[in-house]
Amino acid sequence: MKKIALWSSIAVCAAAGIFIAADHLDAPAVGMTTSDIADFYAFEGANAASTTFVVTLPAGTSSAQFDENVLIEINIDNTGAADGVVEDLVLQALRQGDDMFFFGPYKPGQTGLNSTIDTDEFAASVKIGESKTIGGVSYFAGQRQDAFFFDFEQFNTVVGTAPAEGFGSTGNNFFTPLNVNAIVIEIPNTLLGTAPPHIVDQLLQTTTGLPAAYNVWVETKKRG
Amino acid sequence: MKIFNIKYAIALIAVAAFTISCDDDDVTEIPEASTNFTGTFVQQDQMGRPGINTVFPTTEADENEFNVTIPSDGIARWQPTFQAKVEALYDAYGATYENNIIGLDLPTLTTALSLDVLQVAPNGSGPTTYFGGTSNFLTGRALNDDVIDVSLILLFGGQSGARFNGDGGTPNLVSDNVGLEAGTTSDSFPYLTAPKF
Numbered sequence: 201m202k203k204i205a206l207w208s209s210i211a212v213c214a215a216a217g218i219f220i221a222a223d224h225l226d227a228p229a230v231g232m233t234t235s236d237i238a239d240f241y242a243f244e245g246a247n248a249a250s251t252t253f254v255v256t257l258p259a260g261t262s263s264a265q266f267d268e269n270v271l272i273e274i275n276i277d278n279t280g281a282a283d284g285v286v287e288d289l290v291l292q293a294l295r296q297g298d299d300m301f302f303f304g305p306y307k308p309g310q311t312g313l314n315s316t317i318d319t320d321e322f323a324a325s326v327k328i329g330e331s332k333t334i335g336g337v338s339y340f341a342g343q344r345q346d347a348f349f350f351d352f353e354q355f356n357t358v359v360g361t362a363p364a365e366g367f368g369s370t371g372n373n374f375f376t377p378l379n380v381n382a383i384v385i386e387i388p389n390t391l392l393g394t395a396p397p398h399i400v401d402q403l404l405q406t407t408t409g410l411p412a413a414y415n416v417w418v419e420t421k422k423r424g
Numbered sequence: 425m426k427i428f429n430i431k432y433a434i435a436l437i438a439v440a441a442f443t444i445s446c447d448d449d450d451v452t453e454i455p456e457a458s459t460n461f462t463g464t465f466v467q468q469d470q471m472g473r474p475g476i477n478t479v480f481p482t483t484e485a486d487e488n489e490f491n492v493t494i495p496s497d498g499i500a501r502w503q504p505t506f507q508a509k510v511e512a513l514y515d516a517y518g519a520t521y522e523n524n525i526i527g528l529d530l531p532t533l534t535t536a537l538s539l540d541v542l543q544v545a546p547n548g549s550g551p552t553t554y555f556g557g558t559s560n561f562l563t564g565r566a567l568n569d570d571v572i573d574v575s576l577i578l579l580f581g582g583q584s585g586a587r588f589n590g591d592g593g594t595p596n597l598v599s600d601n602v603g604l605e606a607g608t609t610s611d612s613f614p615y616l617t618a619p620k621f
Contacts, residue, residue: 226469226477227487235468242544243552243566246612251544254567254615262621271465277495277541284496285541296459312494313467331614344616347567347608351600355572358597362516366588366595371602377620384614389546399543400562404532413543413563417472417495421465 234267235420238380239348242416250388253291255418256380259343266295266341266381269423273315276305277415280396281403285415286311289392293341293383299325300341300383305391315421340384349373467492472541474571480506480537495541502538507531510579517595524578525585526558533578567615568604
């Protein structure tokens with residue numbers, strides 16, 4: 201059973217003081233809690249005029265649920281380096297009962313480590329495990345397969361003991377067939393504002409020719 | 425339905441409870457009445473680009489601190505740590521960093537990485553991707569992007585992208601030799617496939 205293999209491996213890695221993945225188990229304070237973010241994706245999906253955000257959290261069993269006290273917040277900076285990289289808009293999701301409630305995108309009253317939910321910005325609620333499209337925005341919340349792929353164990357070996365062959369010539373995907381709790385939002389770009397000049401060009405004062413791009417990141421925030 | 429409408433509906437139900445007898449049909453309204461969106465939510469974890477906190481901070485205390493560092497403080501707080509970590513990885517193989525495939529020296533690369541936010545381009549000319557070649561990179565992160573190999577190439581690939589690729593007696597430090605697992609993604613919303621337990 202893969203789950204047993206996973207927890208066994210985690211125990212080995214914990215013993216070695218090594219935590220590694222895209223973000224899974226990245227820090228002891230959140231590892232193996234309902235606040236642990238596994239992965240974050242942002243891409244153009246089937247609709248070229250929209251951006252798709254995917255947030256995943258580990259789901260070790262079919263009964264693993266989103267925490268009703270853990271807010272999932274997608275942050276969008278659409279002004280770039282001019283004012284520092286600060287969230288200009290947030291998209292928020294919080295499970296209550298059998299539904300995921302989505303808010304925004306809206307300009308938060310405060311930025312940084314603490315957040316509240318402005319219920320006037322309620323956008324949609326979606327039954328866990330189902331999809332819904334409202335106002336041109338598509339929402340999903342529920343369990344899915346983990347698409348992330350990485351030879352987690354060999355990476356730990358490379359970092360830990362620097363073997364002469366490095367990764368060698370074969371690998372094993374540690375994340376198959378794991379599952380995650382996923383939130384997916386496909387949202388028209390018109391709701392995200394105008395994208396600023398690419399941060400790499402702004403930050404490094406280079407001219408790489410990269411296109412204008414939003415700066416985005418996700419946070420989990422627990423009700424105090 | 426706006427929340428105020430939900431609250432209004434809840435109020436109506438509450439009033440109705442005093443004036444008419446409730447029957448089983450009202451049970452469907454109970455989840456709405458039990459929602460709670462109040463309070464202050466305090467940051468626990470954060471993520472922009474893949475693998476940053478799991479690769480670069482050196483200690484567990486650093487990993488915890490990284491998750492509560494706001495992006496605008498990232499470079500000042502973490503660039504020196506990230507550079508030292510990469511130098512240590514090179515030291516273990518008796519080598520030194522050379523400018524990478526997109527021409528970045530180590531201080532510049534670690535400056536970019538320590539601002540841990542992901543870029544996504546709404547009007548790019550190519551597909552949104554973590555790295556699709558030296559003219560289309562950091563324009564998004566797609567589900568099938570091999571972000572680990574990209575990260576390894578940027579860190580260990582040198583100017584050609586193939587330095588330390590296992591040839592000529594070198595260690596392979598530019599690929600973990602795994603790719604997207606067939607069947608985990610879909611071309612249509614929500615783009616991830618049903619779980620398997």
